[in-house]
Amino acid sequence: MQDISNTSIQSLIEYFEKLIPLNTDEKELVRLKFNPHLFLKKQFVLQHGNVCEYFNFVVRGCLRLYKVGEDGAFHVLQFATEDHWIIDIASFHKKSKSFFNIDALEDTVVLRINYDDLIDLYLKAPKFDRIFRVLLENHFMQQQERIGQLFSSTAEERYQSFLENYPHLQNRLSQVQIASYLGVTPEFLSRIRSRIAKGEK
Numbered sequence: 001m002q003d004i005s006n007t008s009i010q011s012l013i014e015y016f017e018k019l020i021p022l023n024t025d026e027k028e029l030v031r032l033k034f035n036p037h038l039f040l041k042k043q044f045v046l047q048h049g050n051v052c053e054y055f056n057f058v059v060r061g062c063l064r065l066y067k068v069g070e071d072g073a074f075h076v077l078q079f080a081t082e083d084h085w086i087i088d089i090a091s092f093h094k095k096s097k098s099f100f101n102i103d104a105l106e107d108t109v110v111l112r113i114n115y116d117d118l119i120d121l122y123l124k125a126p127k128f129d130r131i132f133r134v135l136l137e138n139h140f141m142q143q144q145e146r147i148g149q150l151f152s153s154t155a156e157e158r159y160q161s162f163l164e165n166y167p168h169l170q171n172r173l174s175q176v177q178i179a180s181y182l183g184v185t186p187e188f189l190s191r192i193r194s195r196i197a198k199g200e201k
Helices: 002-019 024-033 089-094 115-124 127-152 155-165 175-182 186-200
Strands: 035-039 044-046 054-060 063-068 074-080 101-104 108-114
Touching: 002 024, 002 054, 002 108, 002 127, 024 115, 024 127, 074 127, 074 175, 108 115, 115 127, 127 155, 155 175, 155 186, 175 186
Parallel strands: none
Antiparallel strands: 035 108, 044 101, 054 108, 063 074, 063 101
């Protein structure tokens, strides 16, 4: 993992500095507290029933957070690609068993930090307490918007929202994966795409 470490850490430092400039000591804390990890395609980052031990920042690749229903259907809550975070927040903070799975849809490099190191980071550099509060607030707002869409939007409106929020993913994900995120069958998604294509002509 040493060969990707420097590049990975630098990408995270640049990400943080877009939010708040970091001094030399704070950059060094990032290098000390975050560790790179490679997940191969189809490998689990988190499995249902286990505790979510890490807050993950995606450097390269794509992860998804999902739950499997009693009927075996996948219900995707989130995709995380480059410069995005993914976590089961409740499991991470409560150290409780997760109801979700996180897996890699592509070979994926992440930078991850465990709970104790994150708290220590807050104590040694309070700036990160503010940064992560903003990150979690933004994540909470996005999830509320997504839940609202599931209740009040049509499947076609949800698909248009997906294209707006994940324009880089429509060619990286399968129709089945996108359909699971939208809460529709792949066949229904195919009909939506067909209607949109005809409307553009």
